[in-house]
Amino acid sequence: MEKNIYAYKCKRCGYVQYPYRTICRGCHENDHNEFDIVAMSKKGKLVTFTHLYNPPSDFETVFLTLGIVELDDGNRITCQLNISKPKMGMEVTGKVEVVRKDEYNKYYGIVFYEN
Amino acid sequence: MRDVYVAGIGITSFTRLEFPLVEIAAYPGLMAMKESGIKSIDQLYVANMGASRANHQTGLASAVIDNMSLTPAGAETIENGPASGASAIKQGFMAVASGMYDTVMVIGAERMREVNTLEATDFVATLTHPMAEYIYGVTLPALAGMFARLYMEKYGVTSRHLAMVAVKNHKHAMDNFYAHLHEEITIEGILDSPDASTNNPMIADPLRYYDMCPVSDGGACLILTTAEIAKKTGKPMVRLAGVGQATDTHAVHDRKDPTDLLAVRGAASKSFAMAGVTPKDVHVAELHDAFTILEIAESEEVGFFERGQGHIALQEGYTKLGGKLPINPSGGLKAKGHPVGATGVGQAHEIVLQLRGEAGKRQVKNAKVGFTCNFGGFGNNVVCLTFVKEA
Numbered sequence: 289m290e291k292n293i294y295a296y297k298c299k300r301c302g303y304v305q306y307p308y309r310t311i312c313r314g315c316h317e318n319d320h321n322e323f324d325i326v327a328m329s330k331k332g333k334l335v336t337f338t339h340l341y342n343p344p345s346d347f348e349t350v351f352l353t354l355g356i357v358e359l360d361d362g363n364r365i366t367c368q369l370n371i372s373k374p375k376m377g378m379e380v381t382g383k384v385e386v387v388r389k390d391e392y393n394k395y396y397g398i399v400f401y402e403n
Numbered sequence: 404m405r406d407v408y409v410a411g412i413g414i415t416s417f418t419r420l421e422f423p424l425v426e427i428a429a430y431p432g433l434m435a436m437k438e439s440g441i442k443s444i445d446q447l448y449v450a451n452m453g454a455s456r457a458n459h460q461t462g463l464a465s466a467v468i469d470n471m472s473l474t475p476a477g478a479e480t481i482e483n484g485p486a487s488g489a490s491a492i493k494q495g496f497m498a499v500a501s502g503m504y505d506t507v508m509v510i511g512a513e514r515m516r517e518v519n520t521l522e523a524t525d526f527v528a529t530l531t532h533p534m535a536e537y538i539y540g541v542t543l544p545a546l547a548g549m550f551a552r553l554y555m556e557k558y559g560v561t562s563r564h565l566a567m568v569a570v571k572n573h574k575h576a577m578d579n580f581y582a583h584l585h586e587e588i589t590i591e592g593i594l595d596s597p598d599a600s601t602n603n604p605m606i607a608d609p610l611r612y613y614d615m616c617p618v619s620d621g622g623a624c625l626i627l628t629t630a631e632i633a634k635k636t637g638k639p640m641v642r643l644a645g646v647g648q649a650t651d652t653h654a655v656h657d658r659k660d661p662t663d664l665l666a667v668r669g670a671a672s673k674s675f676a677m678a679g680v681t682p683k684d685v686h687v688a689e690l691h692d693a694f695t696i697l698e699i700a701e702s703e704e705v706g707f708f709e710r711g712q713g714h715i716a717l718q719e720g721y722t723k724l725g726g727k728l729p730i731n732p733s734g735g736l737k738a739k740g741h742p743v744g745a746t747g748v749g750q751a752h753e754i755v756l757q758l759r760g761e762a763g764k765r766q767v768k769n770a771k772v773g774f775t776c777n778f779g780g781f782g783n784n785v786v787c788l789t790f791v792k793e794a
Contacts, residue, residue: 338548
């Protein structure tokens with residue numbers, strides 16, 4: 289099954305938020321958990337990025353490329369990039385992968401590739 | 404509301420300190436009590452961010468109040484990320500202004516060098532969004548790097564402008580005995596020379612080593628009180644006239660324009676409004692330059708300069724000592740140091756020194772209105788303070 293990152297669409301006003309908030313940022317009036325879960329798009333444009341040369345110590349890499357992508361559905365997402373020469377505004381496609389591991393857990397997140 | 408005055412101040416060196424955290428907190432408190440002659444307080448606020456992570460200690464305020472033999476006065480620890488310091492000052496302000504207490508002590512203290520730099524960076528990174536940012540390996544330098552790239556593109560700021568902030572603040576710190584870095588740097592050494600890439604490696608592209616503040620230990624203290632008690636100290640009367648705080652979205656990507664620092668704008672305008680002054684009235688300011696780009700961005704967001712003009716003002720020497728509006732005469736976080744929880748109190752300490760006319764070689768002449776901006780998270784929780792010297 290294809291993995292997705294999910295956003296939260298308010299059942300009252302339709303506002304889509306990512307990440308999750310208990311109270312909707314659009315109408316401030318929803319009841320507890322009154323959201324539809326919607327898969328976020330995996331295509332978008334790179335807004336900004338950085339090569340981080342002192343990544344957290346549990347990453348076994350020399351550097352880590354991180355970015356913010358504006359998705360086709362209008363949402364933005366913070367992500368890892370697997371792109372050697374990223375450029376602002378470039379078209380990218382994402383894949384949900386393991387982005388961080390510790391002793392007992394694997395954490396899934398989105399990694400973007402060049403189109 | 405009653406007027407609130409600063410009766411006493413104290414500070415430790417911001418550097419690597421081989422003392423227990425409680426003593427780093429108690430020492431500036433002792434200095435403040437000695438200089439003001441105030442021997443008893445009604446309440447203690449201790450600002451600290453990382454004691455439970457870095458020093459394996461919780462309930463810090465209870466430990467500090469006992470260490471200072473000030474029991475049974477009230478004591479609370481305030482944790483609000485890197486804005487803990489100014490947040491604790493805000494609590495002290497409210498306590499005195501409301502009439503609940505007459506004399507309160509506000510201490511900021513942090514001992515981050517007990518762990519290594521990567522662990523310290525990680526404990527600060529825990530303030531990012533756990534699911535949307537932290538899991539990807541996002542740290543504060545990473546957010547600053549992404550912010551800087553957008554900001555530089557939008558306003559034509561270059562690495563050279565960022566280096567100018569570092570050069571200026573390192574130079575200011577040369578005259579500050581308590582500063583972490585006593586090291587004059589030049590643009591040639593960190594950007595132009597063949598050794599520049601070794602001296603000043605890339606950390607979070609486009610930000611380099613000298614665009615980042617050091618990891619410091621340190622403590623600072625302010626005693627806040629009423630006009631009546633403050634008069635008895637015989638020190639120049641410095642009033643804490645304006646306190647403003649504002650918040651923004653937790654995840655940086657969630658902001659409509661990620662180059663806007665709306666919380667800085669909100670906190671500053673509230674602080675100025677309460678004090679009844681405008682940004683044009685300010686003579687000296689301490690801004691939160693954890694990353695060089697932030698000094699430029701904040702100088703615009705608080706209202707000193709138009710959007711996109713901060714780097715021009717910097718380039719023209721407007722913000723250095725001797726310029727029209729000196730920013731970070733202490734050396735700022737960049738060179739004075741950044742013991743996270745203590746930083747906001749350290750900024751206020753510098754402004755009080757400046758307004759009293761006790762800043763020595765780095766004194767800003769005739770400073771009457773001073774301002775601090777303490778930036779928590781990556782701009783998601785900001786506290787700004789305005790101080791006014793009264794004749």
